[in-house]
Amino acid sequence: MPVSKWYLFVLGFIINIDTLISMVPVLLEGQRYVLTYRFSQDHLELLYNSIRASGGWNNNPNASQFKYIFRKLMARCRVVKPCRGNVTAQDETETLPVVIDTSTSLSAVDMSSAAGGEEDLPSPFADIPALVHDHSYLPVRFNGLVDNALVYISGFVVRRALKKLSCDVCRASLVTDAASAIKDQSYHLLSLKNNGGLVIPSEGTVRVVRAAEWVIRQASASFKRSQPIKQLEVMYIVRKRIGSEDVFALGEHISET
Template sequence: EFFLTYRLNQDVLENLFSVIRQRGGYNRNPTARTFRTSFRINCVKNLIAPPVHGNCEPDDSSVLETCASSPGISIINAEDTIVQNNVMTDDVSSASDTHSVASSPDSDDGTPTLESCAEVYLAGYIGKRIVDKYKCDICEGTFLKPVGSLLDGKDELMLVYKTFESKTPTITSLRAPTPLLISICKTVLNVFSKKFPST
């Protein structure tokens, strides 16, 4: 709706090209492929990185503390989720207790969070390492989606931005995990966070 004409100033464009030329070492004349990759990495980096200096003050209010007790938010037992994933163990059942849906990375409104995207990326990395180490076709079919399958899930955003070779998807080292592997990794992360709480 708004077009910021000051962004078309020569100084801003020169700064952008300067950043792209310096990406990965000095490159005076980047190719179109290098430019595209550097521009994509720079955009993702600037979107994910929080600002260092902002014009806001620390929020000392207690509004967020009262959100957990509001009637619109339901409480889910973590043990039920673990039983549904068929990964029930004694350590898991003793570590599970109730948690709020508000603190869950999977929000009901369908928008992915950075945490859920990172969990999917981690699950894909773990699945790829398992397949590379054991060379098992059954494991590959169980834990990873087929090579060249579309990355259409909202939580697969980090995989989409890291897959630079869109023309030849067979040479990329990244693989998309199946929902089973994602649920296993989320369960392991939940157990790990309960066993080793942050200070």
Template sequence: MVRCGVTPSETGNVAAQDNTVSLSAVEMSSPESNEEHPCHFARISAILDDHSYLPTKFGGLVENALVYISGFVVRQILRKLTCDPCRVSLIQDATPSSFDENYHLLTLKNNGGLVIPSQGVVKVVRAAERVIRGASPNHPPKLSAVTYIVREDIGTEDVFQLGEHTQETQFGIDNHHSDLLSLVVSVFLKIRMHHIAKVTCLGLQKGNTRKKLCKTVLFQGY
């Protein structure tokens, strides 16, 4: 407090014991130093607007989990998607020839029945995961907000490799590329919200007596 310029009172309950003087932030600053070292926070609003604090890269464990979940997302979408070119764009026949290490978990778990998601689906799911992790725990992200941020992140890149099919399905501002992106984000967000709710409930019930004695209550009647 002294360094910030606060001076002790001579009549208060706590009085100074000696005349020692500490340098304050005001005394340490000077016009010359301000000119030589301009303040980096002068445009703090612009810095916050231009810079994103969302994680840009996940670890190998999270990346493998996202690829695995992406396959489940694709399976859910294929149940209600009728456009053949769009269905093909969501899946690939086999693991990438270069054997992307992010597909390692999916390869180990796959006995022939799992869906291998395309690179485009994985990229959209990864972008949505960054938005979810950057949201406040007290305010779950809304679908519209997540979709908007993912669109901004993907930009004009043809992640689903639809090519001319995007132009053929252009109606106003909507097309099958836009619809696929929204559908992937919607299904993935629903899965993540269920997981977050489950983890939150387990945390709240951690100290519950019935939770600790669950087997005793169920099997011995206590």
């Protein structure tokens, strides 16, 4: 005898009720009440609606399109509840929520110290939102890929700095030779891309760029910031992190300049 679809619907409904009745007493041992709407699949359906809506006329994306749409939703840090669809949001539950570890974020002392005492400079990060409501997808620790990218960026920074420096000793402290760089895995990308015309930054230059990258990432991951981080703040905190260490190996030439 064939089983009717209506029978399966009733069976699923009964199973859900029986499961909820068995689960609620256990949940009430650690909380005061249970919101049954949180067990609904509406939140998942809202996510699917957002994915389909992001495709425009194409509401049946393939794997590549889904990957692009999902990445776009993550960059937007939340899924916007659709105004039209077969599901309506009943609460303010956010999709794709992630908790940020702010234990290593920038302190208020650093920010207040950097904000006063010197001329205020325009922020080069004005287009970057400093307040992320859901999650900052920038990793706190640098992996090999990020290190290689920072070394490559450091070469560009050095090329710009060399145009403004006239001191030969200072210019030499910003670069290194290819033989020394090839021993460091962080220079692997630069070595692959270099056909003889790229600038190879010194270890001290890379350390400064790494410190600046850390400051920007920490500021971007902070919920407490309401304004984009300013260039003056980055400079102040980078100097504080490096301290009096002679990262460029200038020796006595520091006092001469």
